[in-house]
Amino acid sequence: MRADPALVAALTREILPQGLGVAAGDPTYMPPHIDLAEARAVSGAVAHRAVEFHAGRATARAAMDVLGLPPQSILMGRDRAPVWPNGVTGSISHSKTACVAVVGPTAEWAGIGVDLExxxxxxxxxxxxxxxxxxxxxxxxxxxxxxxxxxxxxxxxxxxxxxxxxxxxxxxxxxxxxxxxxxxxxxxxxxxxxxxxxxxxxxxxxxxxxxxxxxxxxxxxxxxxxxxxxxxxx
The missing domain is CATH 3.90.470 (Ribosomal Protein L22; Chain A)
Known part of the structure; x- marks a missing residue:
């Protein structure tokens, strides 16, 4: 059974400072439109990992939208950590039933960490x-x-x-x-x-x-x- 994204987002907003963009989603959701640059980052991944990756990126863009930021690619570094667009600091986490993302302007936030279990x-x-x-x-x-x-x-x-x-x-x-x-x-x-x-x-x-x-x-x-x-x- 999937967790209610609205509840997950509410719980996450509750534990973090105000002024951050928060969004939650379904980790099994495959967005209908895939960012090609992001797709290349997981081109060799097994299917469920690729779906989880794209679901997390879609959730992160929803969090960016909360702050009025335009949708942008979120690539993956050699250390497998998200490579956030210039000016954005963020974090993504997945569990079996939900995914959540939190973002904020880099000018204000040096680091953000969220974990969902x-x-x-x-x-x-x-x-x-x-x-x-x-x-x-x-x-x-x-x-x-x-x-x-x-x-x-x-x-x-x-x-x-x-x-x-x-x-x-x-x-x-x-x-x-x-x-x-x-x-x-x-x-x-x-x-x-x-x-x-x-x-x-x-x-x-x-x-x-x-x-x-x-x-x-x-x-x-x-x-x-x-x-x-x-x-x-x-």
Missing amino acids: EATALDPLLIAEVCTKAEQRWLGQQPSDERGLMAKLIFSAKEAAYKAQYPVTGQLFGFEALELTIDRKTSRFKASFCAPQEAFAAGDILQGAYAHAAGLLVTGVAIRHSAQVDITSC
């Missing part, structure tokens, strides 16, 4: 890979029937934080490079850098938020050019 338990075999020792201790303090879902939340929040920092640093790194502090009362989180990453020092923090509804987890991080990062020890 099914609200299911993270595979227990992945917990040690995804979660630091401190995060695993936090999981142990959560109700036993919620630990798997909270582990998935940590995974998703790190994905969103990684996507947001990537346009700033251009750095590839693993889950161990960030440590999460989650406030379940406010549905907010902090992602702390455990080692220096170009513009970020060890202990710098990216602020984010999440929503859990309709069988989905949505996490988001947006970095303003003028933002002052918090400093804490990791």
Whole structure:
């Protein structure tokens, strides 16, 4: 069953600052008109991957339209990350039931990260890979029937934080490079850098938020050019 795009878009707007363009769609939707430049980027992909790619790009253009921006190609770099048009900063994410895109003007937003996941338990075999020792201790303090879902939340929040920092640093790194502090009362989180990453020092923090509804987890991080990062020890 596909998620309601209007609900996914509403959840995403709820967790991110105002002034961003947000749109959601069906990851199995193949647009009737395909951007030829984008099609070349996935010419060798399996069919379902190509459909997901084009659905995400169509959703991203819908997000651009929210801001009054003209439709433009969104190619794929060698690192497989979207190559956004000049002046646009954005992020795209897919789950099995929905896709979502968020964009903003580059003059204001240095990086945007959104991640969409099914609200299911993270595979227990992945917990040690995804979660630091401190995060695993936090999981142990959560109700036993919620630990798997909270582990998935940590995974998703790190994905969103990684996507947001990537346009700033251009750095590839693993889950161990960030440590999460989650406030379940406010549905907010902090992602702390455990080692220096170009513009970020060890202990710098990216602020984010999440929503859990309709069988989905949505996490988001947006970095303003003028933002002052918090400093804490990791």
